[in-house]
Amino acid sequence: MAGLTVSPEISLVDEPVTIQVWGLPPEQSITLRAWLKDEKGEIFHSRAFYQTDKEGNLDLDKSPATGGDFIGLYPMGLFWALRPSVPFLRLMKRDVMGSPFLVHLELYTSLVLSPGPEDVPVASQVIERWYVAPGVQRILIREGRVRGALFLPPGEGPFPGVIDMFGGVGGLLEFRSSLLASRGFASLALAYFAYDDLPGFLGSVDLEYFEEAAQFLCNHPKVSSDGVGVVSICKGAEMGLAMASYLPQVSATVCINGTNAVNGNNLTYGDLTVNGIPYYAEGLLITDFGSLSLTNSMEDPRKPEHQDAILPLEKARGPILFLVGDKDQNYNSLFFAREAMARAERYGKKDVYLQCYPGAGHLLEPPGSPFCPVSQSPFFPLPLTWGGDLLAHCRAQETSWKQIQEFLCRNIKCSRRNKL
Incomplete structure (x- = not known):
């Protein structure tokens, strides 16, 4: 069974996270997608293509993206490449105290350019990205x-x-x-x-x-x-x-x-x-x-x-x-x-x-x-x-x-x- 792990699940936005995939066939082409809604409900999204290793696993700290929104070894590339669905929007957090951005990470076992109704992720995880630490x-x-x-x-x-x-x-x-x-x-x-x-x-x-x-x-x-x-x-x-x-x-x-x-x-x-x-x-x-x-x-x-x-x-x-x-x-x-x-x-x-x-x-x-x-x-x-x-x-x-x-x-x- 395929799995997707993102750690830590709760962090400040200026902190890196680790993204790992496991339980897939060896050397399989996959798509990782990230998306979030801003405070006005607008969607920002990114995607990158990868290939699992000989054990069917993937660690973004070690594995380069082969295509998508970027190419190369960029563990935080999915966060860097988030872009608006509506042109010319800028992602800015207004209410820094009340809530985090909820970032959805999704795993697809094929190359998905733009997910449609027929494209269902085999694994997903939602993480919290905060702009303020506890106690501030x-x-x-x-x-x-x-x-x-x-x-x-x-x-x-x-x-x-x-x-x-x-x-x-x-x-x-x-x-x-x-x-x-x-x-x-x-x-x-x-x-x-x-x-x-x-x-x-x-x-x-x-x-x-x-x-x-x-x-x-x-x-x-x-x-x-x-x-x-x-x-x-x-x-x-x-x-x-x-x-x-x-x-x-x-x-x-x-x-x-x-x-x-x-x-x-x-x-x-x-x-x-x-x-x-x-x-x-x-x-x-x-x-x-x-x-x-x-x-x-x-x-x-x-x-x-x-x-x-x-x-x-x-x-x-x-x-x-x-x-x-x-x-x-x-x-x-x-x-x-x-x-x-x-x-x-x-x-x-x-x-x-x-x-x-x-x-x-x-x-x-x-x-x-x-x-x-x-x-x-x-x-x-x-x-x-x-x-x-x-x-x-x-x-x-x-x-x-x-x-x-x-x-x-x-x-x-x-x-x-x-x-x-």
Whole structure:
């Protein structure tokens, strides 16, 4: 009798699982399929073809896929390759506390391109993939102007504090913060537009809002008061670099596929005003798939008229880590990161680092996020192209997630507060 084993059956999404098949004829071609429903009921699915060994068994840690959605030895490939049944959807967990994603794994004893009513799996298993570890606490934040959600690990602390920001989709995204808290960080998922009573679109950016958030986190009794880290992507990475450049509370900054200058929106901080570099709408590219690529829609910050918009990262209190996918089709992020590195060298700032991932696109997220090369955006009439190659991008997500945590642990001091 054929069997399918997936272990562990309950895990965090950034943890690997082991998939094994047993009890089949030797050297038989089979299909493994994975699928899940997101919180709106949309189905994401993947499949890969394999061949059992001489004993009729299969271990994805040792056996390469021969075809399907990918080829090669990729034990987590079925999770990486999950794609939407409806085009241009992005898999994102909204309710991180209430429920996991239920991933269905199915075994077919033939090559199945698209399962129909006549295709019945000979074995199946459902596993739970959570975005939050047991004991992590979520606190909705409405403190002064600050809006977001604070995730605290179990225990008294103090924990290293991190502000977590996303980009142009707006709203409040919590899945990275809940995972950071599951790994020991006090993480504030910070909204800065299109959420609650914040502006519905991103106009002029007031850096004092972000300073208020950083000070709130430093003041929290379970968070180290020595300074906070920032993890940010896309437009959020621009905000993150501005925070690093101007705010004394920021002690370590991770900028994922961002820029080195203020773009589009003006930035204010007290008496300081930085005029954003206007977007170059004529540079928008419509791809063969009917999606937008924004790579050429940003002006070169090296032009004389844009010099004042370049962020003075040499003033940053702590180290800065740029993480870049070299196939980013949303930003020309490798160019911007190299410009930032060149400025750091000119000014003698030694603790600015660049990690480039060949084949990776824009949406470098925790390993639980499947590859998303293109998806719909609420602020654009056409889907946005993010870029990247499936296997290289998902490998980069696993590597970068570890590097982010190591960088934050190494550079955020975590001293114990004096008890009153």
